[in-house]
Amino acid sequence: MEEAVLQTILGTDHRNPVLSLCREKDTDKQYVYFGGKLLEVVPDNPDHISFKALVGRLFNAGLKRRILSQTFNVSYKTMQKWGKALLIDDPEKAIQILNGRDNYRQLTPDIASFIERIFKSIYEHNRYSYSQAIRNEIKDKFDKTLSSETIRPLLKECKIQFIQKQELAHTMEKDCESYKEPEENLFLQSNENKSDMEDEAQSSNRKCTPTFQLPEVSSPRYLHYAGLFLFSNFISLLSNVHYQGNVLLKQWFCFFLLEAVNIEQ
Numbered sequence: 001m002e003e004a005v006l007q008t009i010l011g012t013d014h015r016n017p018v019l020s021l022c023r024e025k026d027t028d029k030q031y032v033y034f035g036g037k038l039l040e041v042v043p044d045n046p047d048h049i050s051f052k053a054l055v056g057r058l059f060n061a062g063l064k065r066r067i068l069s070q071t072f073n074v075s076y077k078t079m080q081k082w083g084k085a086l087l088i089d090d091p092e093k094a095i096q097i098l099n100g101r102d103n104y105r106q107l108t109p110d111i112a113s114f115i116e117r118i119f120k121s122i123y124e125h126n127r128y129s130y131s132q133a134i135r136n137e138i139k140d141k142f143d144k145t146l147s148s149e150t151i152r153p154l155l156k157e158c159k160i161q162f163i164q165k166q167e168l169a170h171t172m173e174k175d176c177e178s179y180k181e182p183e184e185n186l187f188l189q190s191n192e193n194k195s196d197m198e199d200e201a202q203s204s205n206r207k208c209t210p211t212f213q214l215p216e217v218s219s220p221r222y223l224h225y226a227g228l229f230l231f232s233n234f235i236s237l238l239s240n241v242h243y244q245g246n247v248l249l250k251q252w253f254c255f256f257l258l259e260a261v262n263i264e265q
Contacts, residue, residue, distance in 0.1 A: 006031060010071045016063050021071070030054070046074065052098045056082035092156070095149050107150055111138060115151060119158040131155060 009030075010021035019039075022031045028044040032054065042050040055072050059065070059079045069076060085097035118137055123130045131148050134155070138146055235250055 010067070013064075016061075019058070019061070019063075046072070049095070049098050052082045053086065055079055056084075056086045056098075059083040060086060092153055096153065099147075099149055106144060106146055107154070111142060111144070111146070112154055114138065114141060115154055116158055119155070120162060123159065123162060 005025055006022035007025060008020060008022050010019075012018065012020055018035050020033045022033065023029070023044060024031065030042050030044050030051075032039040032042070040054075042048070042054050045051055051072075055068065055074055056079065058068055060083045065076055065079065068074070068079060072079075082098060085094045088094045088097070115134055115138070118134065119130075122133050122137075126133055131151065134151065135146055135148070138144060231253075235253060
């Protein structure tokens with residue numbers, strides 16, 4: 001087995017007694033050693049996020065800025081930005097900073113508006129690979145290829161809004177169903193209370209005016225007097241008279257058919 005030939009590009013000093021960085025000649029990789037132990041391997045590519053994270057960690061560790069800038073060919077401000085990104089509590093925001101400004105430029109307002117417009121239709125039917133499906137639509141529409149990290153924050157916002165709208169619609173639907181039954185029960189209860197009050201009033205006062213109102217249904221009904229039966233249709237029509245005393249008018253007509261001499265009878 002061939003041994004890898006490593007070239008030291010960052011050695012130890014009085015401020016860094018343990019960390020060293022080596023590059024392999026045949027491969028584009030960098031090897032980070034902690035003393036005599038291999039700590040990690042990162043691509044030797046300044047655009048790779050692992051490369052940027054390594055530079056940021058070494059910057060935060062307090063290594064000489066001038067040596068780091070010469071070794072990695074990165075400016076002081078860029079190293080400082082990468083180092084601050086690693087200290088951010090929000091991982092997604094840190095990844096955005098490490099990815100660089102090019103990703104922000106790729107996500108133009110037109111593409112962002114397009115994502116917001118198609119998110120619901122895709123997410124409803126594809127909860128697992130919706131990000132890839134949206135990026136495919138962007139590729140077909142704008143002929144641009146975006147990474148999942150570039151659109152991840154926007155997709156997160158769209159997902160939150162989608163869930164909130166669904167919860168609101170579900171809550172409104174439940175409220176509407178719960179309001180229907182109380183209204184019907186209240187209407188029936190009010191009619192029952194009204195009839196009970198009328199019965200109590202009649203039973204407490206034997207001289208009160210009796211009420212007689214034929215039902216509006218067409219079901220058969222036994223009547224003691226043929227006159228009420230013969231004029232039942234006419235009596236029902238009296239309810240349509242726009243007169244405040246139309247109920248009393250029906251009562252008087254029924255008294256006449258029953259041959260009552262006065263109201264007391």
